[in-house]
Amino acid sequence: MRRTTDPPQAARSLADGRLAALPTETVYGLGARADDPHAIARLYAAKGRPADHPLIAHIASTGALDAWAMAVPDYARALAEACWPGPITLVLPRSPRALDAITGGQDSVALRWSSHPAMQEVLDELVRITGDPAIAIAAPSANRFGRVSPTTADHVLTEFADLPDDDVVLDGGPCEVGVESTIIDCTGDHPRLLRPGAIDTADVERITGLPCTTGSTVRASGTLESHYAPTARVRVVTGDEIAKWGAPSDDARTGLLALAEVPTPPGLVRLAAPDDADAYARVLYAALREADALELVTVLAVPPPAAGIGAAVIDRLTRSASTAQ
Ligand code: TXA
Ligand code: MG
Numbered sequence: 641m642r643r644t645t646d647p648p649q650a651a652r653s654l655a656d657g658r659l660a661a662l663p664t665e666t667v668y669g670l671g672a673r674a675d676d677p678h679a680i681a682r683l684y685a686a687k688g689r690p691a692d693h694p695l696i697a698h699i700a701s702t703g704a705l706d707a708w709a710m711a712v713p714d715y716a717r718a719l720a721e722a723c724w725p726g727p728i729t730l731v732l733p734r735s736p737r738a739l740d741a742i743t744g745g746q747d748s749v750a751l752r753w754s755s756h757p758a759m760q761e762v763l764d765e766l767v768r769i770t771g772d773p774a775i776a777i778a779a780p781s782a783n784r785f786g787r788v789s790p791t792t793a794d795h796v797l798t799e800f801a802d803l804p805d806d807d808v809v810l811d812g813g814p815c816e817v818g819v820e821s822t823i824i825d826c827t828g829d830h831p832r833l834l835r836p837g838a839i840d841t842a843d844v845e846r847i848t849g850l851p852c853t854t855g856s857t858v859r860a861s862g863t864l865e866s867h868y869a870p871t872a873r874v875r876v877v878t879g880d881e882i883a884k885w886g887a888p889s890d891d892a893r894t895g896l897l898a899l900a901e902v903p904t905p906p907g908l909v910r911l912a913a914p915d916d917a918d919a920y921a922r923v924l925y926a927a928l929r930e931a932d933a934l935e936l937v938t939v940l941a942v943p944p945p946a947a948g949i950g951a952a953v954i955d956r957l958t959r960s961a962s963t964a965q
Pocket of ligand 1: 651667670696
């Protein structure tokens with residue numbers, strides 16, 4: 641895999657059926673043309689992802705919504721109008737255009753319009769090359785299945801060093817949000833939260849005027865109990881536990897991830913000290929990767945408060961701490 645800073649080059653790679661890792665405001669995605677089953681098969685193979693785990697189709701306008709989805713409920717349109725381009729993915733009844741290859745054979749499709757200007761440029765160029773105004777890029781997070789999502793082009797290059805040089809990563813700098821998009825199941829009579837993100841349930845309820853519930857029956861792989869896992873063992877702990885932390889009894893190396901207000905006890909390796917939940921989300925995945933680079937055995941993580949994006953950070957920490965398969 642080769643680095644580029646030129647969006648049209650990434651678009652040409654995609655048009656030719658190659659893979660292109662692309663920056664979004666949430667995390668980097670590993671992209672393939674959503675209408676190219678061969679490219680999508682390569683994408684699944686590169687990620688090591690089971691074929692029945694569906695992908696998000698990235699579009700570049702709300703107009704493309706009706707090309708990929710059918711029977712779009714009013715509340716889903718309200719979410720698209722209010723939040724796109726932005727960090728929210730809408731799961732909708734699929735149109736015939738959505739191939740089984742991206743939906744995992746389900747009767748719904750996940751759609752997102754990202755706000756990252758480089759992603760927008762790639763899609764605009766792909767529309768120009770193909771002449772298809774609703775062309776989409778299927779892109780899961782650019783990490784091996786079950787591992788930590790990438791928030792920089794360097795993270796992507798580390799994950800996919802073995803891919804051929806015709807596959808590119810478009811370097812658009814570090815991601816602004818840092819955790820994956822909020823996913824809302826819009827196939828029922830009201831919104832259901834599948835994955836928390838920067839847009840929280842209170843936002844969804846305010847925008848739609850409807851209750852946003854959890855516990856959808858739709859499958860989502862980011863909702864597996866164990867996901868986003870580094871090699872180091874993650875333990876979610878309270879600030880009180882850290883305050884009472886004694887010196888480690890052996891030489892096991894232990895890292896600490898917590899808001900800046902939590903002081904570092906002696907013997908712990910401070911991985912990050914974000915000022916608030918937004919900053920916590922931004923540094924979370926880089927900190928987990930840093931723990932592995934330092935060959936730490938354990939990471940103690942004190943979660944931020946649950947308001948806003950805090951709920952998404954708690955969700956990811958809990959899953960990265962899970963040893964369930
Ligand atoms: O922020 C993000 O959403 C990033 C960037 C690259 O856009 N993408 C991302 O993709 O996180 P991925 O594949 O790692 O996670 C997509 C999630 C998975 O949990 C998948 O199961 C779910 O979306 N999903 C996709 N299509 C779905 C569908 N039709 N019904 C339910 N869940 C779906
Ligand atoms: Mg993922």
